[in-house]
Amino acid sequence: MSSRRADELVGWLTTDATVVVDAGTLRHPAEQSGSGSGDDELRWRLAAEADxxxxxxxxxxxxxxxxxxxxxxxxxxxxxxxxxxxxxxxxxxxxxxxxxxxxxxxxxxxxxxxxxxxxxxxxxxxxxxxxxxxxxxx
Known part of the structure; x- marks a missing residue:
């Protein structure tokens, strides 16, 4: 997922509406491989920015x-x-x-x-x- 699209998604999800997201397993940054790291980044952003x-x-x-x-x-x-x-x-x-x-x-x-x-x-x-x-x- 592109950074711009991730920004849009995080912005939408952090509105006043109640949104439930199953982010799966958050892997420690040291465990993340080069492939799929965009998904890992998005999961971390959602966890960090959620109310x-x-x-x-x-x-x-x-x-x-x-x-x-x-x-x-x-x-x-x-x-x-x-x-x-x-x-x-x-x-x-x-x-x-x-x-x-x-x-x-x-x-x-x-x-x-x-x-x-x-x-x-x-x-x-x-x-x-x-x-x-x-x-x-x-």
């Missing part, structure tokens, strides 16, 4: 280490809770420096809905309950 950015992550030591090494901090976190993890919600908040806005448990019903492409049309009740507070703030 509000939400990170979705697991309570995993490696995920938290990666997150704190990035130059952009999210304004909030959705924590994917997995059984057997030692790190707590407050550990994640302290490490990332942002509040956990919602916690979503790993749930086979949600996984099946995602795999079947049904998440947009039939959201599982567990996901609605877990993300209700997050969606109220948007």
């Amino acid at each position: 509000r950015s939400v990170l979705v992550t697991r309570a995993c030591y490696l995920a938290l280490r990666r997150t704190v090494s990035l130059p952009v901090r999210p304004s909030g976190v959705v924590l994917v809770a997995e059984a057997g993890r030692a790190l707590t919600r407050s550990d994640c908040e302290r490490a990332i420096g942002a509040p956990v806005l919602a916690t979503v448990a790993v749930d086979p019903e949600i996984a099946r809905a995602v795999d079947a492409g049904m998440l947009r049309t039939r959201v599982p009740k567990g996901a609605i309950r877990a993300l209700g507070r997050l969606s109220e703030g948007i």
Whole structure:
């Protein structure tokens, strides 16, 4: 994407309207290869210039280490809770420096809905309950 088009897109997305963008995985600048770097640049600009950015992550030591090494901090976190993890919600908040806005448990019903492409049309009740507070703030 050209720099001019990226500027236009970022300008449009940073208006007063509520816009949700799934920017995918933000790779550390040192990990970016020469190809596709325009996409990486756009993702970074969107994350850096957004009024509000939400990170979705697991309570995993490696995920938290990666997150704190990035130059952009999210304004909030959705924590994917997995059984057997030692790190707590407050550990994640302290490490990332942002509040956990919602916690979503790993749930086979949600996984099946995602795999079947049904998440947009039939959201599982567990996901609605877990993300209700997050969606109220948007």
